[in-house]
Amino acid sequence: MLPDSDLSAPLGTDPEGRPYVVRAHELGMSFRTTNESQKTLKGTISSALRRKKTERTVHALGGVDFSVAKGSVYGVIGRNGAGKSTLFRLVAGILTPTSGQVAVYGHVTPLLSLGVGFNRELTGRENILLGGLASGLDPQQIVEQYHNILTFADLGEAIHSPMRTYSSGMFARLGFALAVHLDPDILLIDEALSAGDAKFKQRTTDKIAELAASDCTFLLVSHGLEIVRQLADQCLWLEGGKVRFEGPAEAVVDAYLANDGVAPIDASAMVDL
Amino acid sequence: MVAYCPQLASVPVPETAMTDASTTRPARPLTVHKPSVSGLPPLRPYARDFWQRRPFMWHLARTELKGTHYNTFLGQVWLLLDPLLMAGIYFMLRSVVRPAGSEFDRNRIIAHLIIGVMVYRYTSSSMASGARSITGNSQMVLNTSFPRAIFPVVAVIGGTLEFLPMIVMMLVTQLVLGQPVGPSLLFLPLVFAILAVFNMGLAMLVAPAMVLFRDTSGFLPYISQSWLYASPVLYTIAEIPPNILPYLRWNPLFPTFAALEEIFSGQAPSLSNLVFASLWAILFLVAGTTIFLRTEPDFAARL
Numbered sequence: 001m002l003p004d005s006d007l008s009a010p011l012g013t014d015p016e017g018r019p020y021v022v023r024a025h026e027l028g029m030s031f032r033t034t035n036e037s038q039k040t041l042k043g044t045i046s047s048a049l050r051r052k053k054t055e056r057t058v059h060a061l062g063g064v065d066f067s068v069a070k071g072s073v074y075g076v077i078g079r080n081g082a083g084k085s086t087l088f089r090l091v092a093g094i095l096t097p098t099s100g101q102v103a104v105y106g107h108v109t110p111l112l113s114l115g116v117g118f119n120r121e122l123t124g125r126e127n128i129l130l131g132g133l134a135s136g137l138d139p140q141q142i143v144e145q146y147h148n149i150l151t152f153a154d155l156g157e158a159i160h161s162p163m164r165t166y167s168s169g170m171f172a173r174l175g176f177a178l179a180v181h182l183d184p185d186i187l188l189i190d191e192a193l194s195a196g197d198a199k200f201k202q203r204t205t206d207k208i209a210e211l212a213a214s215d216c217t218f219l220l221v222s223h224g225l226e227i228v229r230q231l232a233d234q235c236l237w238l239e240g241g242k243v244r245f246e247g248p249a250e251a252v253v254d255a256y257l258a259n260d261g262v263a264p265i266d267a268s269a270m271v272d273l
Numbered sequence: 274m275v276a277y278c279p280q281l282a283s284v285p286v287p288e289t290a291m292t293d294a295s296t297t298r299p300a301r302p303l304t305v306h307k308p309s310v311s312g313l314p315p316l317r318p319y320a321r322d323f324w325q326r327r328p329f330m331w332h333l334a335r336t337e338l339k340g341t342h343y344n345t346f347l348g349q350v351w352l353l354l355d356p357l358l359m360a361g362i363y364f365m366l367r368s369v370v371r372p373a374g375s376e377f378d379r380n381r382i383i384a385h386l387i388i389g390v391m392v393y394r395y396t397s398s399s400m401a402s403g404a405r406s407i408t409g410n411s412q413m414v415l416n417t418s419f420p421r422a423i424f425p426v427v428a429v430i431g432g433t434l435e436f437l438p439m440i441v442m443m444l445v446t447q448l449v450l451g452q453p454v455g456p457s458l459l460f461l462p463l464v465f466a467i468l469a470v471f472n473m474g475l476a477m478l479v480a481p482a483m484v485l486f487r488d489t490s491g492f493l494p495y496i497s498q499s500w501l502y503a504s505p506v507l508y509t510i511a512e513i514p515p516n517i518l519p520y521l522r523w524n525p526l527f528p529t530f531a532a533l534e535e536i537f538s539g540q541a542p543s544l545s546n547l548v549f550a551s552l553w554a555i556l557f558l559v560a561g562t563t564i565f566l567r568t569e570p571d572f573a574a575r576l
Contacts, residue, residue, distance in 0.1 A: 010303050031574050039575070041486035089573060093306050093418040096570035101307035112416045119412075122336065130336065133329035134417050136322070 011105055014069040019105075021186055021217050022068040022091060026100030029061040029086050029241075060086040061241045063100065068186075068234070073208060073218040075232030075249050077225065077256055082238040084221045088112065088188045091219065106185025106217070109135060111175055120164040124155060124174050127163055135182045145181040152207075153177035168195040176204055180211060187211075190221040205231060229253045312567045314420075319566075323420045330423055334430040337402075352435055353442050356394055360386040363507050371512075380450040381538075382509075387446050388537055389506035389530065391439040395432060396472050396526065397497045402428040403476025404483040404490055411576040421569045422562070425476035433469055440465070443537075453539030460542050464532050467550045471529070474557030481568040484575050505530045525553040 009019030032055050061083045068074045076084050089095040090102055092110035118127045128149055132142035150159060153174045158166065166174070172195040179187060196204065208218055208231055222228050228235060232249035237256050245252050302318070363386050373379040406424035407414060414421065440461065447454050483489040504526045505513065513521060521527055528549035532542035 038487040039485065040488040041492070042488055044486065089415075090306060093304065094415065094573045096308065097306060098308055101305055103303065103305045105303045107302070108418070110416060110418065119336070126336070130329075130332060133326065133332050134413065134419060136325055136329075136419065139328055 011067075011103055014067065016069075018069040018071065020067045021070045021105045022066075022074075022102065022219070024064055024066050024087075024091075024100070024102040027061060027064045027087075027090060027097055027102050028059070028099035029083075029090060029095060030057050030059045030098050032057050059241055061090070061097075061238075064238070064241075064243055066236050066243065066246055068217060068219065070217055071212055071215040072233045073212050073220060073231045075228035075235035075252070076219060076221045076238065077223075077228060077235060077253065078238035078244075083241040084238055085112065085190055086241075087238065088190050088219065088221060091186075092188055104186065107136075107183060108186045108188060109179050109182045109184035110188045110190075111179040112188070112190045118163050118171070118175070121162055123162055124153070124159040124166070127174070128178055131178050132182060137183060141183070149177045149181045152180070152203075169197055169200065172196045173200055176207075180207055184216060186217045186219065188219045188221075191223065194222065194224060201227075225253050225257065309570065313563075314566060314569065319420055319422075323422060326419055326423060329419075330427050330430060333423075333427045334434065337427065337431050338434060349438065353438065356390045356439065356442075357387060360390045363390070367507065377451070381452060384446050384450045384452045384537065385509055385534070386507065388443045388533065389504075391436075391443060392468070392530070392533060393501055393504060393506050393526075395436040395439075395468065396475065397501070398435065399429045399432040399472035399476050400479055400497060401493060402432060403472075404479040404493055406476065407480050407484050407572055408487070408576065414572055414576055421572055422477065422565060425480045425565070426473065428480075429469065429473045429476050432472065436465075447537065452537065455539050457536045457539050457541050460532070460536050463547070464529060464536065464542065464550065467547070467554045468529055471525070471550075471554035471557050474554065474559070474561035477561030477565040478557065481565055481572075484572050485568065500524070500526065505534065510534055525557065528553065 011020040011023045013019050064083075064087065066074075076087060078084055086095065088110065089112075090097050091104060092108050092112075093104075094110065119130060122130065128146065129139075129142055132145070133139070153159070153176075155170055155174060158170060159174075163171065163174075176189075176196075179189075205227065208220075212218060218231075220228060220232060229249055234247065235249040235252035236243060237245040237252050245255055304318075360383065364383055367373070367382065367386075373382055403425045406428040407421065410424055414424075444454065444458070446452075479489065479493070501507070503521060503524050505521075510518075510531055528546040532546040532550060535542045535546065
């Protein structure tokens with residue numbers, strides 16, 4: 001892989017001269033899973049005694065290459081189980097690849113489908129502090145951003161209630177508001193926008209465009225293909241853990257729709273499903 | 274100072290700004306995620322990320338204690354009452370098997386039980402909450418990427434915060450029951466610091482066990498109970514039959530409890546007890562940390 005001596009672009013640059021901030025090379029991930037739902041000591045001993053092999057290997061990703069340039073929005077699409085969330089967890093460093101590598105230049109903030117790691121028993125306010133500290137900010141920085149986060153999330157008095165009382169839309173709003181204010185260089189958004197209402201969607205797309213213009217980089221997993229087409233510059237289509245097609249977002253989304261037997265014209269109808 | 278401002282992210286940050294103030298994040302680190310050859314993560318960035326999240330660890334520990342009502346008066350009362358009740362039960366049990374002699378002997382045994390139960394609880398609760406620390410925080414493990422060692426460490430910080438008021442209670446017990454209160458008590462901080470290191474290693478050891486084998490939590494109460502009976506908590510060292518003593522000495526908690534028994538009977542702890550307690554603590558910490566770091570990359574995949 002490429003890390004060269006150029007300090008401002010250790011991962012090289014794209015044809016337009018923009019430095020790459022994420023580069024994956026032959027990135028692969030396989031899981032060993034048991035057929036039981038959870039592995040237990042009793043189960044392991046008894047199957048060892050019966051000489052029964054209960055583990056099998058699942059290849060979630062096999063040899064994926066892609067590069068993301070700074071300040072761009074990079075879409076990742078594909079069916080359920082194509083490896084999109086695994087890819088994001090690898091980029092975020094939550095999972096360790098079993099083959100290949102992915103290099104990341106900058107602070108990654110993962111905003112995955114489950115929120116920033118919220119504790120549902122705590123109030124929204126407490127979760128802002130906890131999430132901020134978890135991502136490595138110091139308390140002073142969180143205090144500085146606190147007002148902006150509240151304003152963006154727009155939750156009103158609910159910010160003082162435990163998050164278990166939140167609707168999925170409120171969850172998504174607080175998650176996004178926190179993530180964009182957490183000093184990210186690279187923001188991974190995995191289906192975290194789909195629960196918001198129309199007004200919130202508009203504000204998130206505006207915010208993404210605004211941050212991308214100021215050199216924040218986005219990786220976006222969404223089944224809302226129209227959002228990907230609208231926001232993303234480049235797009236990666238994953239199928240069965242492999243790259244099916246990578247290229248300009250428009251072309252990839254059209255190809256994906258054509259492959260699924262859905263005409264591009266129907267895309268707008270799919271957005272709010 | 275690298276205050277956040279996305280608009281400034283492209284402005285090169287001077288070298289000096291990247292190294293000052295250890296609590297702020299370094300600007301734009303280059304990270305390569307790849308399969309580890311040694312089985313261990315790169316230790317220097319790991320340690321840096323860990324150390325930088327001190328405010329987070331402190332906050333998380335207090336948040337978790339809130340769930341046990343640590344910050345309420347009744348919660349505190351219960352924390353202190355529980356070991357007293359347990360000590361009472363053990364005293365009744367002992368009285369059946371081996372009736373205490375003089376009143377001084379009785380008081381000495383009661384003090385020994387109360388203090389022993391409180392100290393043992395520090396280890397057993399660190400083990401139990403350490404075991405839960407990864408599986409119980411699965412949402413955070415699956416959605417964030419900071420060093421996982423933070424979780425068992427937070428569990429032990431929480432256990433330590435619960436233990437601190439008990440130290441005061443131990444001194445009160447000594448006074449009320451007419452047991453020696455003297456300069457030997459100055460050794461307490463040292464012995465408890467050794468115990469804290471031991472508990473940290475223990476928590477690091479059981480946390481991955483719980484992730485790999487979910488029924489670990491089912492076995493822990495048996496381990497915890499047997500370990501209590503194998504430690505000089507319900508009995509004094511003098512009461513151990515000589516033919517059993519050599520075996521019990523191999524209990525990693527034995528030197529710690531032996532040192533405490535010396536301290537609370539008014540003597541300075543013997544050097545050999547302090548040395549062996551420290552050796553066990555270091556062994557557990559090194560083994561626990563190594564095993565934890567080696568299994569850590571698998572956590573997210575196994576939750």
